[in-house]
Amino acid sequence: MKEKLLPGDLTFAGPYPRLSRRLRLGIVGGGRISVTQSAAARLSNYWEVTAGALSSDPAKAKAKGAQWYLPEDRCYTSFEEMAKAEASREDGVDAVMITTPNHLHYEAAKAFLEQGIDVLCDKPLTNELDEAIDLIHLAKETGLVFGVSFVNTSFPMVRQAKAMIARGDIGNINQIHVEFMQDWMMNESINEAEHVKWRLDPKKSGSTSCTGDIGTHAQNLATFVTGLPMTDILAQMHVCGAPKALEDTVMMMTKYNHSIPGTLMATRLASGNRGGLRLRVYGDEGGIEWDMEFPEQLKFSVHGEADRVLTRGQGGELFPSVERTTRLARGFTEGVIEAWANLYTEFALAVAARRDGIEAPSDWLLFPLVEAGAAGVKFSDATVESHTKGGSWVSCKLNL
Amino acid sequence: MKEKLLPGDLTFAGPYPRLSRRLRLGIVGGGRISVTQSAAARLSNYWEVTAGALSSDPAKAKAKGAQWYLPEDRCYTSFEEMAKAEASREDGVDAVMITTPNHLHYEAAKAFLEQGIDVLCDKPLTNELDEAIDLIHLAKETGLVFGVSFVNTSFPMVRQAKAMIARGDIGNINQIHVEFMQDWMMNESINEAEHVKWRLDPKKSGSTSCTGDIGTHAQNLATFVTGLPMTDILAQMHVCGAPKALEDTVMMMTKYNHSIPGTLMATRLASGNRGGLRLRVYGDEGGIEWDMEFPEQLKFSVHGEADRVLTRGQGGELFPSVERTTRLARGFTEGVIEAWANLYTEFALAVAARRDGIEAPSDWLLFPLVEAGAAGVKFSDATVESHTKGGSWVSCKLNL
Amino acid sequence: MKEKLLPGDLTFAGPYPRLSRRLRLGIVGGGRISVTQSAAARLSNYWEVTAGALSSDPAKAKAKGAQWYLPEDRCYTSFEEMAKAEASREDGVDAVMITTPNHLHYEAAKAFLEQGIDVLCDKPLTNELDEAIDLIHLAKETGLVFGVSFVNTSFPMVRQAKAMIARGDIGNINQIHVEFMQDWMMNESINEAEHVKWRLDPKKSGSTSCTGDIGTHAQNLATFVTGLPMTDILAQMHVCGAPKALEDTVMMMTKYNHSIPGTLMATRLASGNRGGLRLRVYGDEGGIEWDMEFPEQLKFSVHGEADRVLTRGQGGELFPSVERTTRLARGFTEGVIEAWANLYTEFALAVAARRDGIEAPSDWLLFPLVEAGAAGVKFSDATVESHTKGGSWVSCKLNL
C-alpha cells in the first residue's frame, strides 16, 4: 500500500495536522543560514535532516555533516551527486533546502527538480530573470513543490496584518512604506570575509547586492501583507560606504497596482539597525505598522481612537489561521527561528499533500512559492534599469 | 541715556543673560498657533504681549486681544494700521510674530520691517520665491532681526544632535532620512473648517500644501542638524486622500552637497502618526535618530557598541550650549512649548543685541533666520518643478 | 463697584474662562523649583509675578527678584515682612507660592493666611502633623484657598486615568502599585550642596527625607487616580547609599480602603531613573499604567483585547474635562511645566471664585488642597512609625 503522510480525517480548520512520519530534508550549501534553517526544520517537528552537500571539500563536507549526525555516505560534495544518489535511495530525502551563493541556485534547484525532489530555495531565486522563469516552468511541469525562503511572511503578526487588511480594518490603502535597515557592513573589513565576499562579486551575486539580498525581502513583505502587486518603481542605487563593485544601499519610490504610492529603502550602513525590516501601511480608516526587531507586536490604529498594540498569543483578536502559527502564550516571546519553523511546517504540509495526491487547503500554503522568488528577480532587474536611466519610472511587474 | 537691554558684563558662555526689561511683542494673526507662540513667549520670561492684529473684524480683534489682556486701543484690525501706530508709540512693540495665512506673510513682514520693527514670521515664509528674496534684502537693508518659526531646531536634543555631528561623533555622513508623518487630515471633513480651508486653496497656500506646511519643517531640520545644504531633489506629490486642489502627501529622494543621498517624506494621512517628524542620520562610525513625538531622547549608536539613549538634562554628555536651552532635570519632561520658548529667548537676545548695537554671540543665534525661510520656499518650488517633470532631479538650492 | 474677576456668563463646561485681569503672584523661597513654578504661572496666562521673598540677604533678594523684573521695594528679605507689606498695598499679591525648605512652610503659610492672602505651598506641607492640621483649620477659618503643589495630578493623562477608573473602565480595583524612582543622589557629593543639604537634615527636612519628598508624590498620585484612600502601610526605610542622617529609600506594602493591597517604593538611588513616578492600577476588567517619564501616554488594557495607548490630544476618547487641560495637538508633546500651568490655572480660578464670592465648579478644583498636604504628612509619620516597629502594619489615614 502506498505510504500516506497526511491523516485520513484531514480537516481544513484548526491546528496543522501531524504526518505519519517526519519528512527527510537535505541541505545544499553549508553557510550560517543553513544552520538556522535546519534548526528551525527540527523545531517544526516535521523534518529530520538526513543528507547534505555542505562543501566541495570532502573533509569539510563530512565535518559539517557531523553537526547534523549525518552518516558519511550522505555527506556529498556536489549537488548533482547528491540529487542522483538521494533520488535512488528508498529512504532518500523528501526535499532539499538550497542556500548556496546566488549564482548556483538555478543549477542546484534544477538538479533536484529533475530528480523529482521538492525544493525550498534561498532568495534571490536566481541572478537572471530567464532562469527564474525557467524554474517556474520546471516546477509546473514536474508538479513539484518549489518554495522560496522569504521567511518574514511567516511571522504570526505579519499574517495577522495581512488578514486584518484583507478584512478592511484600515479601509482603502493610500500609501505603503517599507524599509530594511541593517548596519553590519559598516565594518567594511568584513567584505573580505569568505562568507561576504561573494555578495559583492557581480559574478556570484548578480547585478545587485543589497537590492537582491534585502530589498527583495522588503518588496516581498509589502506585497504579501497588502495583497497588492508592486508594479512600478523609480530607484537609485548607492555606494554609501567604501568603494565596492555593487551597491550597499538602495532607495526608491514605488507604485502598487499602478496607483498607490509608496517608498522602499534598503541599506547595510544604518548604524544601530540590524533587523530593521519595517512595514507601514496606511488606509483611509487606519494604519498598521510592523517592525521585525519587535516582531511580536503589531501596531494598529483607527483614526480618532487610541492606538492599539496587538500581541502574538493574546487570543480574541487574532485570526485562527494566525493562532495556528504560534507556539507560546502572549508575553513568552517567539522569534525568527519560530517564523522559519512556520515556513518549514507549511512546506512539509505542501510536500505531504503532493505526495498523497491531494490538494492542501490554501491557508496552509501562505509560504512563498517560486513565483514570489521570480517577482523578486524582476524587482532587482527593474531597480538596475531605473537606476541606469538616471531614476526613471519602470515597470517591476512580472508578467508570466 | 540710551536704554541698554543686555547686561554690561555680557559673557558668551553659560546661561542666557537677563535683559533690563521684558520686550514687547505684537501678534499678527489670530489662529491657534499664535496662542501657542504667545504662551511660549511668556514662558521664556523675555516677552510681554502688548499689541495685536488678531482679526479684521473689530469685535473679534478685541475679543481675541482680551485673551492677552490687551488694551482696546492696541487691538488693531490690520497689520498696516498696527505697524504705523506701534512704531509711533514710545512703548510700541519691539517685535512682531506673524502667523497669518501664507499669502499675507510678505506684506505683513514688509509693513513692520519698514517701520523698523523686528519680525518673527511663520513658515512657509512666502508663497513666491521673489518675495522671499525681497524679504532677505529688506532685512539686510534695515539691519533688523528677521526670524522664521521653524521651531523644531530649538529642541535641546536637536541641538545636541547638531553639536555631536559637528564634533564628528558619527563620522562622515553617508545617508540622511527625514519624514513628517501626520494623520489629522484623515477626517477629510476638517478640510471645510475655516482654519484648514485656506491650506488647500492655492491662492492662499501657494502651489503646495503639505510640502510647504510640513515638508519644509523636515527639510529645515535635516539641514540644521547635519550642517549640510540640501541641493537636489526628485519629488512626487500625491493626493492620497479625498480629491483636493493641492497635495496631501509628498515623497522624494534627496541629495545633500550634491552627493550624500537621502529621502524625505511628508503626509497628513498616516494613521497613528501626529507629530511624526523623524530624522535619521547615518555616518561611517555611527548614527543618530530623533523623533519629535519623543523629543527628550536622542538615540545614538556607535557601530559595535551598545545603543545609547541620551536624555535631555542628564548632564555629562550634553554640551553647555544645549544645557542652556533646558529648564528641568532629566526625567521631568519638556515639550514643544519649551522649544518655542527657546526660539523666543534667542529671538529676544538678537533683538536686544541689535538695539544695544552689539553683535550677539553666534551660539545665541541658532534660531532660524529669513534665509532659512527662503530656502524652504525654494524647496517647495523645486518640489513642484520636479513633480511637474514627472519625477526628475532638480536643484533645490537657494542661490543668493 | 467691586472688582469682578470671573466673567458674568460663567459656564461650567468647556474651556476655562479668562479673568478680567491677571492675578498677582508672590514668590516665597528662591530655589530652583520657584523658577519652574513662576515660569509655569506665566505660561498659564493667569498670573504675573509681582513680589518675592527670595533670600534673607538683601542683595541676593534683589538679584533674584530681578529675574522676574520685580521692583526693588517688592524684593523682601522675610516672609513676615512681605506678608504685611503686600497685604497693605492696593496692588498687593493675590496669592503666594511657598517653596522654602520644609521646616519653614508652616510659619510662612500662616503669615500669609493671617493677612488674607491665598497660598499654594510646596510639599511636604509641614514636618509636624499638628502643624498641618492647624493649617487645615486656618484655611477653613479664613475661607482662603490653600493649595499644595502635588503637581503630578495635573497631567492630562493622569486626569484621564482618574476619569476612566471612576467610570468603571477597569472594573473593581484589585491591586495598586506606585513607585518614584530617581537617581540623582548616586553622586553622593551632591549632598553637601546647599540646595540639597537641608533635605538630609532632620531639623529642616523633618523625620524623613525621601519619603516626605517623593514618597508623598507617589501616595498622592495613587489616591488621586483611584479615588481610594490609602489606609494602612507596612514600611521599611533604608539608607541604600552612603551613610546619612535620613533615609534615601523607602519600600512598603499598602492597603487602600483597608482591603485593596498594593506596594509603594521611592528611592533616589535607582540608576537610570530620574522622573520614574509610575502608577499601575489593575482591576477585574482591565488595567491602567502611567509613567511620568512618558507623561503623554496612558496604557490601558482590557483583558482579552489588544493593549491600547491613549495619547494626550487625540480627541474622541478623552473626557472634555481632560481636553480642557491640554494646549497642543496630539504628538506635539507637553511636559511638566504644562502640568504646573494647569495647577496654576485651577488655583487662579479658585482664587478668583473666592474673591468673586461664588463657588467654583468642582471639576475646576481638582488641584490638591491643604487636606491632601496633611494626608502626606500623616503618611510620612506612619512610615516612620511602621519602620520603628520593625515593619508592622500601621494606619496612615488622616482622621480630621
Added chain:
Amino acid sequence: MKEKLLPGDLTFAGPYPRLSRRLRLGIVGGGRISVTQSAAARLSNYWEVTAGALSSDPAKAKAKGAQWYLPEDRCYTSFEEMAKAEASREDGVDAVMITTPNHLHYEAAKAFLEQGIDVLCDKPLTNELDEAIDLIHLAKETGLVFGVSFVNTSFPMVRQAKAMIARGDIGNINQIHVEFMQDWMMNESINEAEHVKWRLDPKKSGSTSCTGDIGTHAQNLATFVTGLPMTDILAQMHVCGAPKALEDTVMMMTKYNHSIPGTLMATRLASGNRGGLRLRVYGDEGGIEWDMEFPEQLKFSVHGEADRVLTRGQGGELFPSVERTTRLARGFTEGVIEAWANLYTEFALAVAARRDGIEAPSDWLLFPLVEAGAAGVKFSDATVESHTKGGSWVSCKLNL
C-alpha cells in the same frame, strides 16, 4: 570500548562541543509545557525524544506519543513502568524531563534517579521541603545530573547581566527589585479547566499557587543574576480575584545577604501583563534592568552617562560565554524556546560529561540544579510562614 559522547579535544572556551550522538530524552507529563520543552530539546540538536509517559490512559498516551513519533511500546502509562523499562533497554532514554503536576514531581524524580537516569524536573521542585532535600541527597548519592527548569536564567541577556554584575559594572548593589506580572487568571472561568484546576488545589499545588509557580521564577532570577542569596522575606499573600483556595498574588519585601533590601511581587491578575518577569538591580555606580517581554535587550546605565541598551548578538560588549548561547545575529530575534534550548544544551553537556566520567567546565553548568529547586521550595514555605505571622520577617535561606 565504552561509548564516548564528548569529543577528545574538549576545550573549555568557544562554542559548545557536539556529541558523538544525540541524547535520548523521555517525557514525563503530557501538558503544554512538555510540548514546548520537547520542541526546544529538538532545536538544541542535542536530543531526540524517544519515550514518554504522557497519560495514564493508554489511548491518550499513544496519541500524545504520536506527536513525537514515538513507537507504541515506548508510550507508557506510568512513570514507574517507564523508569524500569527504559533502564533495561540498550537504547533507553539518557534522561527525562518531568512536567507533571507538582505533587508528583518527587515520586517521579525518585523513580528515575533510582534507575540511574538523569532528570530535569519542572518547578516548584516539590510541595514539601523534606522531599526537596531528599532529592538533593539522592542526586548526590547517585552522582546523577538533576536539573530544574528555571528557564529564565538561560536567556542570553540574563547571562550577560550576571556577568556584568560579577565584573563590577554597576558597583556594589544597593537594592534589588523583581516581579512577575501575568494576567491570564483574570478570566476566572479558566480556573475550572483541567490544566489549571490542579494549580489551585492545595493537595496538588502545595500550600501556595502563585508563589510556587511564578514567585519562585522571580526569586531564582534575582539570585542568579546578582549572585546573592535571598535570606529574608516579609510576605503577604492575597486573593485579589475571585475567591479561591490558594493565593493569586503575593507581595513581599526581601533581603539579600541579610542586608541588601529589595521587593518581590507576583500576580496573575495584572491586566496587560503576561510575561512580565522584570528584574531591576541598582548599584552605587550603575543599574541593570531586564524584562522577559523584551528579552533581547538589557538596559544598562552608568550614573551620569547616557543610558545604554545592549542587544543580544551585537558583538563587542557581550561576553564569549554569552555569545555561545545565541544563535542569530542582532536584530533577528530569539525568544523563550531558544532559552529553553540553551537549558537543554547545557543539560546535555552535563549528562554527557557524567557519562564520559569527566568534569564539565563550570561555565557550561549555569543551568539550574536541584539545589536551586530546593531553594524555591524553601522560599515558598517562608512565604507562607511570614504571611501566617501577619507579615513578619522570616528566613528564607535554605541551609543544607
